[in-house]
Amino acid sequence: MLTDVFDILRDNWLLLLVGQFPNGPLGGIACTLILSVLGIVLAFPLSVALALARLSPWRLLNWPATALVYIARGVPLLMIILWVYFLVPLLIGHNVSGFVTMLCTLVLYEGAYLAEVVRAGIEALPNGQMEAARALGHSHLGAMRLVILPQALFNMLPSMLSQFVSTIKETTLGYVINVPELTFAANQINNQLLTKPFQVFFILAIIYFVVCWSLTRAATALERRIAARRAGLAGAKPGKPAPLAVQPLSAEP
Amino acid sequence: MIAFSNVNKWYGNYHALNDINAEVKKGEVVVVCGPSGSGKSTLIRTVNRLEEIKSGELRFDGQNVHAPMSSSELNRLRSRIGFVFQSFNLFPHLSALDNVMLSPMRVRGVKRAEARDKAMQLLERVGLATKAPSYPAQLSGGQQQRVAIARALAMEPPAMLFDEPTSALDPEMVGEVLAVMRRLAEDGMTMMCVTHEMGFARDVADRVWFMDAGRILESTEPESFFRNPQHPRAKRFLSDLRSH
Numbered sequence: 001m002l003t004d005v006f007d008i009l010r011d012n013w014l015l016l017l018v019g020q021f022p023n024g025p026l027g028g029i030a031c032t033l034i035l036s037v038l039g040i041v042l043a044f045p046l047s048v049a050l051a052l053a054r055l056s057p058w059r060l061l062n063w064p065a066t067a068l069v070y071i072a073r074g075v076p077l078l079m080i081i082l083w084v085y086f087l088v089p090l091l092i093g094h095n096v097s098g099f100v101t102m103l104c105t106l107v108l109y110e111g112a113y114l115a116e117v118v119r120a121g122i123e124a125l126p127n128g129q130m131e132a133a134r135a136l137g138h139s140h141l142g143a144m145r146l147v148i149l150p151q152a153l154f155n156m157l158p159s160m161l162s163q164f165v166s167t168i169k170e171t172t173l174g175y176v177i178n179v180p181e182l183t184f185a186a187n188q189i190n191n192q193l194l195t196k197p198f199q200v201f202f203i204l205a206i207i208y209f210v211v212c213w214s215l216t217r218a219a220t221a222l223e224r225r226i227a228a229r230r231a232g233l234a235g236a237k238p239g240k241p242a243p244l245a246v247q248p249l250s251a252e253p
Numbered sequence: 254m255i256a257f258s259n260v261n262k263w264y265g266n267y268h269a270l271n272d273i274n275a276e277v278k279k280g281e282v283v284v285v286c287g288p289s290g291s292g293k294s295t296l297i298r299t300v301n302r303l304e305e306i307k308s309g310e311l312r313f314d315g316q317n318v319h320a321p322m323s324s325s326e327l328n329r330l331r332s333r334i335g336f337v338f339q340s341f342n343l344f345p346h347l348s349a350l351d352n353v354m355l356s357p358m359r360v361r362g363v364k365r366a367e368a369r370d371k372a373m374q375l376l377e378r379v380g381l382a383t384k385a386p387s388y389p390a391q392l393s394g395g396q397q398q399r400v401a402i403a404r405a406l407a408m409e410p411p412a413m414l415f416d417e418p419t420s421a422l423d424p425e426m427v428g429e430v431l432a433v434m435r436r437l438a439e440d441g442m443t444m445m446c447v448t449h450e451m452g453f454a455r456d457v458a459d460r461v462w463f464m465d466a467g468r469i470l471e472s473t474e475p476e477s478f479f480r481n482p483q484h485p486r487a488k489r490f491l492s493d494l495r496s497h
Contacts, residue, residue: 132342132401135301136356136408137332139324146359150346 004199012189016207019180025099027180029207035099035174035181036167039106040114040160046107047114052144054119065115072112078173081105085177098179102171110167117159121152154226161219165212172208182207254279254412254443255300260309262295262467269295270306271467277412282444284454284475287464288490293447296464297416300445301334302327314411332360335405335413339420341397343389349376349400350385353407361408368407375403379433395426399433412443419450451494455479463487 009016019027026034053065072080084105089095125148133143153160172183186204190197255277262270269292277283285293298304299311302318311318316330343352353372357363363371376382379399381392389397398418405413415434419427431453438444438457448454454461454475461478463471463486470484482488 126340126342128338128340128342129344131303132336132338132344134328135303135331135334135336135338136404137328137360138356139328142359146355147344151344154346 001199004196005203008189008193008196008199008203012185015185015189016182016203019185025097025180027182028185029182029211031099031179032168032171032181033211035102035106035171035179036164038103039110039167039171040164042103042107043110043114044160046111047118048149050111050115051118051122054115055122069112069115072109073116077105077109077170078176080109081173081177084108098174098177101177102174102179102181106167106170109170110163113166114160114163117156117163118152121156121159122148124155125151157226158219158223161215161222165215165219168212168215169208254281254314255445256310256312257296258310258312260299260311261307262299262304263307268467270299273309273469275462275469275472277443277445279411279443280441281459282438282442282457283446283460283462284458285445285447285462285464286449286451286454286490287470291464292467293464294416295467297414297445297447300414301331301336303336328360332356332408333410335408335410337398337401337405337413337415337418339417341389341394341401341421343397343401343404345389348386348388349381349392352389352400353404356404357407372403372407375406376400378406378436379403380429393426394422395429398422398426398430402430402433402437406437412445413437415444415446415448417447417449419448451479463490465490 016028018030019025021027021030025031050065050069053061054069056062056065081102085098085101088101088104122144129147129151130143133147134140138146171179171181174181175183175187178184183204186200190200193200257273257275260270260273261268271292273296285296287293295304299306300313300318306319313330313334318330322330343349344355347355350369350372353375354365354368357368357371358365373382373385376385379402381396381399381403384392384396384400389400392400402413402418418434419430422430427450431450434444434446434453435457446453446458458475460472461475462469463478463482463484465486471478471482471487473483478487479491482491
């Protein structure tokens with residue numbers, strides 16, 4: 001069993017790492033990570049905008065944002081992937097690659113989830129922060145930008161990193177629309193070997209676990225360091241991380 | 254400087270401010286006192302429009318505060334009214350110095366170097382120049398409130414409002430905050446203070462407003478307020494204070 005695993009790894013490590021690249025599209029772990037990073041990076045500004053719109057007293061902003069968030073959170077991710085996959089080409093008149101389809105879907109989906117994280121982070125701050133900023137003469141948006149968001153986003157860092165880990169796991173669904181990410185690569189290997197599905201998917205699981213687990217660890221370390229700096233204990237012994245103002249939302253598809 | 258005429262405010266059916274007519278003159282220190290729930294905080298919060306009023310007129314430095322105005326006009330008005338909160342409300346992600354510098358730079362457009370010099374002077378003035386790089390979490394309550402006072406002063410307001418500035422402090426820290434307020438008063442700042450510190454009222458105030466159930470029942474000099482309160486409610490309030 002173990003020798004099988006090593007043999008498979010030895011013969012296919014490049015495929016798992018970068019897919020068919022440079023003779024085909026970039027795939028494997030590289031594709032998975034690029035998709036996740038781009039997804040979360042592009043979803044972030046969308047989520048801040050959605051959260052501010054959700055908190056706005058203006059219905060014109062509030063209602064569409066709320067509707068978008070509820071729909072994206074109330075529909076399985078796979079459903080959104082299929083909608084984007086079949087609808088976007090109809091709307092824009094030409095085909096788009098699976099990668100772009102998956103990226104658009106992730107941005108929409110993660111944007112909706114992160115928007116709720118951002119909103120919770122903003123609402124968790126004491127009201128006095130906004131009042132103090134307004135009393136000093138800052139505009140609503142100025143107070144948001146200079147006082148509220150820096151604090152809220154800091155409190156949300158762990159939640160955002162756990163959202164990133166979720167995103168990595170969600171990219172596996174790109175498999176159904178032929179995005180050449182890691183799961184797709186593993187399945188290619190499985191189709192070649194035919195007789196060793198357990199070994200192949202064992203490798204796949206281990207790779208996902210190692211990536212996600214180390215990111216979770218990094219998130220915890222980062223959280224501790226910033227919390228220590230905030231508490232003015234820089235250089236002091238690392239303690240338990242401060243309790244989170246915002247609990248991570250579960251975003252499993 | 255701050256003039257209330259026939260100001261009324263309701264929370265639902267509750268008459269929070271009942272026909273307020275009063276004025277804080279330029280250079281005057283007014284202490285607002287009264288039992289809890291009497292409308293003191295509501296009153297002071299109407300001055301910079303953290304609370305809206307239902308009817309009447311409120312003028313700050315000649316400007317009608319509750320007149321319809323654009324949000325940028327309101328922001329400009331608020332930037333000229335110093336406000337100190339019971340819970341300090343320092344921005345925890347910024348150092349003491351940055352707390353003081355932020356609004357002059359971002360609201361007034363003051364240059365960084367200039368804002369920095371001014372902020373250091375103000376921190377010096379409240380006795381915290383050495384704490385400039387400290388974050389609020391590293392400061393005691395009394396120090397935080399002194400930074401908050403410096404932050405409000407950085408906008409060079411013609412008047413300062415204090416909403417129970419010492420109520421959230423441990424007793425041994427009350428003195429340092431009151432000392433800063435005392436010095437401000439001596440420098441001629443127009444001040445309106447909601448406070449339970451009757452020693453401060455007696456020594457520093459030019460007038461004491463006694464409030465109960467949304468009304469100002471007495472508005473006199475502290476000497477006569479403490480020696481000879483007119484209203485029975487004020488008599489009871491003062492005797493309750495003395496009895497412990």
